[in-house]
Amino acid sequence: MANLTPTTPSTTEILGDPIAPGRKAAGRALIWGATILLGLVILVQALGAAGQGPMHFDNWRPALYAYVLWAIAIGAAQVIIRGEAGQRALFILPAALFTIAVVIFPTFFGLYIAFTEWNLSSFEGRRFNGIDNLVELFHDSFYWKALGNMVFYVAMVLVEYAIAFGLALLLNADIRARKFFRVAFLIPFMLSPVAVSWMVGKSLMEVRFGPLAALAKELGWSQPNFFGSAWAASFSIEALDAWVSIPFIMILLLAGLQAMPKEVQEAARVDGATPWQSFWRITFPLMLPVSATAVILRIIFKLKLADIIINMTYGGPGGATDSVSSYIFRQYRDRSNVGYGTMLAMFYLVLIIIFITLLLNFVSKYMKKVT
Amino acid sequence: MKSHIYELAMQASRRQVLKGMAGATALAAGAATLGSFPKDARADFRADLLKIPGVGAGSPTDADWQKVGEMCLNATKESIKEGEFKGVELTFMGLNNQNQHNFLYRGFLKPWEAYTGAKITWIDLAQADYNPRLQQAIATGTVDFDIIEMGAPFEGDVCGKGLASVMPDWVAKQIEMDDYVDYLKAPVGTWDGKTYRISCDGDCHNFNYRTDYFTDEALAKAWKDGGGQGDWGVPKTWQQVQAVTKFLKGKQVGGQDAFGYLDPCKGWGGFGFYFLGSRATAYAKHPDDKAWLFDVDNMKPRINNPAWVRAIQDVVDVLQYEPADQINADPGTTAFQQFLAGVGGMVSWWGDVGSNAKTSDSSVIGDVVGFSILPGSDDVYNAKTGKWDKLASGPNYAPNMAYIGWGVYVMARVDSDSKKQKAAWSAAAHLGGKDLSLWCAAYPSGFQPYRNSHFNTAEWVAAGYDEAFITSYLNSEKDSYNHPNAAIEPRIPGIFQYYSTAEDELQKIFAGQVPVQQGADNIAAAWEKITDQIGRDKQVALYKASLGA
Numbered sequence: 001m002a003n004l005t006p007t008t009p010s011t012t013e014i015l016g017d018p019i020a021p022g023r024k025a026a027g028r029a030l031i032w033g034a035t036i037l038l039g040l041v042i043l044v045q046a047l048g049a050a051g052q053g054p055m056h057f058d059n060w061r062p063a064l065y066a067y068v069l070w071a072i073a074i075g076a077a078q079v080i081i082r083g084e085a086g087q088r089a090l091f092i093l094p095a096a097l098f099t100i101a102v103v104i105f106p107t108f109f110g111l112y113i114a115f116t117e118w119n120l121s122s123f124e125g126r127r128f129n130g131i132d133n134l135v136e137l138f139h140d141s142f143y144w145k146a147l148g149n150m151v152f153y154v155a156m157v158l159v160e161y162a163i164a165f166g167l168a169l170l171l172n173a174d175i176r177a178r179k180f181f182r183v184a185f186l187i188p189f190m191l192s193p194v195a196v197s198w199m200v201g202k203s204l205m206e207v208r209f210g211p212l213a214a215l216a217k218e219l220g221w222s223q224p225n226f227f228g229s230a231w232a233a234s235f236s237i238e239a240l241d242a243w244v245s246i247p248f249i250m251i252l253l254l255a256g257l258q259a260m261p262k263e264v265q266e267a268a269r270v271d272g273a274t275p276w277q278s279f280w281r282i283t284f285p286l287m288l289p290v291s292a293t294a295v296i297l298r299i300i301f302k303l304k305l306a307d308i309i310i311n312m313t314y315g316g317p318g319g320a321t322d323s324v325s326s327y328i329f330r331q332y333r334d335r336s337n338v339g340y341g342t343m344l345a346m347f348y349l350v351l352i353i354i355f356i357t358l359l360l361n362f363v364s365k366y367m368k369k370v371t
Numbered sequence: 372m373k374s375h376i377y378e379l380a381m382q383a384s385r386r387q388v389l390k391g392m393a394g395a396t397a398l399a400a401g402a403a404t405l406g407s408f409p410k411d412a413r414a415d416f417r418a419d420l421l422k423i424p425g426v427g428a429g430s431p432t433d434a435d436w437q438k439v440g441e442m443c444l445n446a447t448k449e450s451i452k453e454g455e456f457k458g459v460e461l462t463f464m465g466l467n468n469q470n471q472h473n474f475l476y477r478g479f480l481k482p483w484e485a486y487t488g489a490k491i492t493w494i495d496l497a498q499a500d501y502n503p504r505l506q507q508a509i510a511t512g513t514v515d516f517d518i519i520e521m522g523a524p525f526e527g528d529v530c531g532k533g534l535a536s537v538m539p540d541w542v543a544k545q546i547e548m549d550d551y552v553d554y555l556k557a558p559v560g561t562w563d564g565k566t567y568r569i570s571c572d573g574d575c576h577n578f579n580y581r582t583d584y585f586t587d588e589a590l591a592k593a594w595k596d597g598g599g600q601g602d603w604g605v606p607k608t609w610q611q612v613q614a615v616t617k618f619l620k621g622k623q624v625g626g627q628d629a630f631g632y633l634d635p636c637k638g639w640g641g642f643g644f645y646f647l648g649s650r651a652t653a654y655a656k657h658p659d660d661k662a663w664l665f666d667v668d669n670m671k672p673r674i675n676n677p678a679w680v681r682a683i684q685d686v687v688d689v690l691q692y693e694p695a696d697q698i699n700a701d702p703g704t705t706a707f708q709q710f711l712a713g714v715g716g717m718v719s720w721w722g723d724v725g726s727n728a729k730t731s732d733s734s735v736i737g738d739v740v741g742f743s744i745l746p747g748s749d750d751v752y753n754a755k756t757g758k759w760d761k762l763a764s765g766p767n768y769a770p771n772m773a774y775i776g777w778g779v780y781v782m783a784r785v786d787s788d789s790k791k792q793k794a795a796w797s798a799a800a801h802l803g804g805k806d807l808s809l810w811c812a813a814y815p816s817g818f819q820p821y822r823n824s825h826f827n828t829a830e831w832v833a834a835g836y837d838e839a840f841i842t843s844y845l846n847s848e849k850d851s852y853n854h855p856n857a858a859i860e861p862r863i864p865g866i867f868q869y870y871s872t873a874e875d876e877l878q879k880i881f882a883g884q885v886p887v888q889q890g891a892d893n894i895a896a897a898w899e900k901i902t903d904q905i906g907r908d909k910q911v912a913l914y915k916a917s918l919g920a
Binding site: 123125142226233332333 | 509
């Protein structure tokens with residue numbers, strides 16, 4: 001059926017183009033001028049840096065200034081060429097150009113760095129080395145060990161989720177001092193992981209004078225050693241991280257529980273459902289959207305785990321507790337190995353993107369299936 | 372590193388304090404008129420300098436640092452006219468650890484600024500930020516400081532790349548460089564025969580042990596009954612350290628579980644490698660060979676040679692006899708949470724253990740600690756012949772000059788402006804002056820003794836320090852510094868990259884994940900790669916230069 005809705009003519013169609021051709025030409029000239037200036041500055045500096053050009057600046061700062069000038073010129077040209085429409089564009093254009101400058105450009109520049117040999121102590125400076133870093137990555141046992149550890153850490157998010165759900169149910173129940181417990185349970189999340197490393201890991205879990213060690217001795221562990229073996233250290237790191245982050249999952253789930261309509265639970269009770277049936281058949285499915293959000297966010301945080309590891313074990317013993325981030329930290333900070341460290345980070349980014357995409361697809365399909 | 376020695380000194384009597392303060396006040400008034408001292412006048416001056424702020428008068432403040440700076444300005448006044456550097460602006464980059472280092476330097480240099488007319492801007496860095504900040508400045512060509520407080524291991528990165536200014540002769544004279552302990556003299560601080568560094572600190576690992584362990588009669592009897600070799604006593608060699616460590620497992624001293632040597636097995640940003648080095652130098656540093664970490668001609672790593680492998684194997688062999696969580700102990704743990712807290716009988720460390728033993732609140736071993744140079748070895752590996760030698764002189768000792776201490780360096784970027792260059796060197800020379808350095812060694816400053824004149828115990832005792840303790844402590848430092856077979860750290864670019872990589876592999880070895888030789892081979896391979904990355908030919912040249920070979 002034909003669309004019978006009459007189309008409204010635009011202002012331009014009624015009044016004609018209010019922007020004079022000369023003004024448009026000036027705007028275009030501004031764009032071209034600024035673009036040529038930006039291109040020239042970059043070209044001069046790039047050639048100079050490569051030792052090819054007749055001159056170059058001391059650093060890349062002039063290129064940054066040229067980019068800022070170019071951005072201003074582009075914005076001004078939009079108004080000059082397109083009038084009111086150009087003004088509307090200015091609401092988004094600065095943000096877009098800023099994003100290009102601080103996100104997109106660094107990402108692509110980082111990708112370039114990943115394919116260079118750039119040791120800060122090197123006499124030759126940065127040097128393109130093709131896929132050498134990638135090849136080295138595939139032979140780097142520490143990196144793959146760290147990736148394996150990340151599988152463990154990420155898997156433990158499910159345990160954290162289960163504990164957090166239990167706590168959220170408790171805090172949603174009609175218990176005494178509920179408000180106090182809600183605040184108290186949030187305190188670990190407010191603490192810096194570095195502080196937790198010291199207060200819990202290096203004090204409470206200290207094997208000589210730590211109260212947790214004393215408790216372990218009372219319970220029959222003759223020589224408690226929370227970080228002495230690979231498995232103990234991994235679980236201890238996980239416990240510290242969980243202690244900090246479970247409140248985050250808990251608070252999201254608690255918000256979900258509080259938003260859940262009470263009538264559904266009451267109807268289930270009237271129908272004679274047991275507490276378990278009520279939870280498993282009603283609460284849990286209804287909480288799935290919130291649960292999925294909480295778990296995915298927690299996984300994203302977990303993939304960046306580094307601070308507790310660096311403070312507590314420095315990745316040891318023998319790389320048993322290393323996360324990818326803590327290993328990259330050592331490559332950058334201790335070894336000034338910028339090129340290879342960037343390749344490790346970029347490869348990890350790709351893995352994360354693939355993993356999160358698959359995870360979101362899985363969650364989406366699962367949600368459709370159960371709801 | 373001297374804050375706790377200072378605290379010890381604060382235990383001296385109030386009478387001494389008042390007497391000292393009176394003398395200091397009198398001297399402060401007259402100090403500006405003194406030029407070159409007659410011998411006795413200088414001794415008096417130094418004695419009075421040590422009384423600022425005075426023993427028992429509390430921690431020094433900025434006013435005290437300025438007073439010290441003012442009193443020590445004489446040398447500057449001899450070579451610089453008042454207001455000579457008016458209009459000169461300098462930038463100084465250094466540390467802010469424990470509110471020391473740059474904090475003191477600000478006070479010391481304030482009178483210098485007032486006298487010369489120059490102005491100094493400060494860049495303060497935390498220790499952990501120092502290496503990345505310096506490396507980035509070098510790599511990106513953005514050196515934005517004129518004077519830097521820097522450790523000798525970074526000389527390869529700075530002096531080796533032509534970024535530092537060569538020390539003028541008048542500076543060497545002003546700071547009385549001949550007074551440096553032997554190991555801080557050339558080649559340390561020099562590249563290709565040119566001098567770049569004004570030392571303001573000295574570093575080495577010494578051997579700290581529990582005297583109560585080695586005078587315990589029950590242990591002596593058990594040692595003898597168990598067939599221990601020789602008399603029960605402080606180990607003099609690593610072979611003895613191994614035997615004693617194994618023996619002590621399961622024994623008790625003073626009702627506490629006894630342990631022997633404490634090995635740090637956890638990485639410490641590269642600094643943990645120094646402690647394997649302290650175990651290895653007696654095996655690997657042959658008196659006939661300056662090199663011990665790399666071959667001189669090609670930078671081939673020696674980390675997987677029999678000497679180093681033996682040192683690593685030693686750690687593996689005794690790890691089961693050390694405290695249960697030793698695999699997760701870094702050097703900070705071994706010194707401060709274990710040894711000073713009463714766990715373990717022996718530990719290698721910088722001078723901090725000795726300076727903390729009597730005065731730190733967490734130390735329980737103040738009255739039962741002794742010091743010596745690092746243990747030796749009955750035999751030493753000769754990398755040139757590939758054989759183990761037994762020296763006619765007895766065990767081979769090779770104290771580990773770990774980190775070689777802090778120094779003040781002037782950057783080459785001031786060289787194009789002669790006035791600015793002279794101003795920068797004058798400021799640096801003021802900080803590295805002989806008398807000012809004594810004050811730094813005696814008071815909380817972050818710096819250890821490093822001049823022969825610092826080991827005049829009479830000066831320390833006169834200032835109020837306990838003679839027996841100071842004598843023992845200073846002797847262990849002095850004997851290490853001046854040892855003819857001291858193992859000097861290679862001052863080559865990226866040295867901490869080598870150390871950090873080694874730490875990762877060593878952790879795998881200590882965790883039992885790879886055999887010792889294979890792990891050592893892995894380290895060697897990684898080191899070869901770093902050398903290639905940085906540039907082998909230049910590394911070789913700089914390594915030779917750093918050894919003076």
